[in-house]
Amino acid sequence: MNISSSLATFADMYKLVKPLFFTMDPETAHHQVTGGLRKVRSVWGMKALLNSIYTVDDQRLEREVFGLKFKNPVGLAAGFDKNAEYIEEMANLGFGFIEIGTVTPKPQPGNDKPRMFRLVNDMALINRMGFNNQGADVAAGRLKKLKNRENLIIGGNIGKNKVTPNEQAVDDYIYCFNVLFDYVDYFVVNVSSPNTPGLRDLQEKEPLKLILNKLQQLNNTKYTQKPILLKIAPDLTDSQLDDIIEIIVETQIAGVIATNTTISREGLQSNQSLVKEMGGVSGKPLAARSTQVIQYLHDHSEGAFPIIGVGGIHSATDAIEKLNAGASLIQLYTGFIYEGPSLVGNICKGLLTRHS
Numbered sequence: 001m002n003i004s005s006s007l008a009t010f011a012d013m014y015k016l017v018k019p020l021f022f023t024m025d026p027e028t029a030h031h032q033v034t035g036g037l038r039k040v041r042s043v044w045g046m047k048a049l050l051n052s053i054y055t056v057d058d059q060r061l062e063r064e065v066f067g068l069k070f071k072n073p074v075g076l077a078a079g080f081d082k083n084a085e086y087i088e089e090m091a092n093l094g095f096g097f098i099e100i101g102t103v104t105p106k107p108q109p110g111n112d113k114p115r116m117f118r119l120v121n122d123m124a125l126i127n128r129m130g131f132n133n134q135g136a137d138v139a140a141g142r143l144k145k146l147k148n149r150e151n152l153i154i155g156g157n158i159g160k161n162k163v164t165p166n167e168q169a170v171d172d173y174i175y176c177f178n179v180l181f182d183y184v185d186y187f188v189v190n191v192s193s194p195n196t197p198g199l200r201d202l203q204e205k206e207p208l209k210l211i212l213n214k215l216q217q218l219n220n221t222k223y224t225q226k227p228i229l230l231k232i233a234p235d236l237t238d239s240q241l242d243d244i245i246e247i248i249v250e251t252q253i254a255g256v257i258a259t260n261t262t263i264s265r266e267g268l269q270s271n272q273s274l275v276k277e278m279g280g281v282s283g284k285p286l287a288a289r290s291t292q293v294i295q296y297l298h299d300h301s302e303g304a305f306p307i308i309g310v311g312g313i314h315s316a317t318d319a320i321e322k323l324n325a326g327a328s329l330i331q332l333y334t335g336f337i338y339e340g341p342s343l344v345g346n347i348c349k350g351l352l353t354r355h356s
């Protein structure tokens with residue numbers, strides 16, 4: 001066996017340990033995986049080894065989008081590293097960019113557990129985490145201490161506290177924007193999580209314009225401007241998507257992330273008691289709808305702004321579908337849980353094959 005096939009075998013180790021993780025409650029498994037990765041990485045030589053196993057370095061993967069240079073177009077979606085705790089660990093697994101959050105101004109516990117469910121037959125998750133996070137100041141403190149950022153792009157996904165009424169939501173976004181400004185490369189305004197009551201009402205024209213205009217004004221007072229993106233739900237109608245296009249063009253924000261999780265339960269095969277759990281569905285069942293939203297935004301805006309495509313990417317083929325629909329970059333979360341860390345490298349290799 002040569003070195004590269006040994007490394008490939010090692011990369012597939014997740015397939016061996018996955019059944020064990022899948023016996024655990026999903027949130028416990030998440031902490032075991034991230035904690036385990038941190039321990040492995042602390043052993044001398046392991047950082048370099050993880051890099052050589054999982055990272056695909058190739059100039060042809062580089063992308064320049066909204067003025068930032070990405071070493072590859074595969075990002076970790078928001079929600080996995082809510083508190084900016086595992087950036088170096090995840091970067092070692094080959095991601096080209098990492099989005100932290102959603103962070104809110106004050107820390108908050110989120111919804112009662114259990115609040116994350118595996119729908120194995122659908123290769124999906126349902127979650128109603130409810131923006132559990134340690135608050136923007138704690139996240140900023142961790143980002144400040146990060147030593148090896150190298151050429152890793154970090155996004156800051158920001159939201160509002162559950163106790164903040166929608167009329168004051170703009171203040172929460174401004175707070176997070178200011179606190180994180182020096183430590184992230186781009187911002188994401190999250191108004192699309194289904195798990196904070198009333199949050200998605202902020203996707204309506206007037207409240208959304210208010211938030212984005214205020215953030216843009218603030219952005220323009222800074223020494224340098226950071227790209228601001230909007231993250232939208234897959235459950236918007238075509239006319240709501242038309243409004244989103246109009247708002248992005250009018251406010252001149254940098255782009256959009258499509259999409260967050262869906263409230264739809266269409267086509268799910270899993271046990272009814274699981275399907276009925278409240279929350280947003282991610283993973284395979286979301287793939288087609290999120291691609292449709294990307295295609296709609298791309299076609300109807302005539303490519304006026306960059307799109308980050310996310311939702312149900314479990315393979316290189318899924319990633320290429322999103323890129324063909326008009327996405328400039330992609331992100332994933334649920335695919336990582338089902339396919340393991342080798343997914344990132346496999347997508348990068350698939351993209352290289354497409355180009356060769």
Ligand SMILES: Cc1cc2nc3c(=O)[nH]c(=O)nc-3n(C[C@H](O)[C@H](O)[C@H](O)COP(=O)(O)O)c2cc1C
Pocket residue numbers: 077078079080082101102116125127129131157190193231259260261281282283284286310311312313331332333334335
């Ligand atoms: C457990 C969990 C927590 C999430 N938390 C957030 C979050 O805090 N903010 C956010 O914008 N999206 C959040 N998401 C949505 C993901 O970022 C992504 O948009 C969605 O899961 C679709 O991608 P996927 O099918 O690759 O998982 C979360 C998703 C999951 C599964």
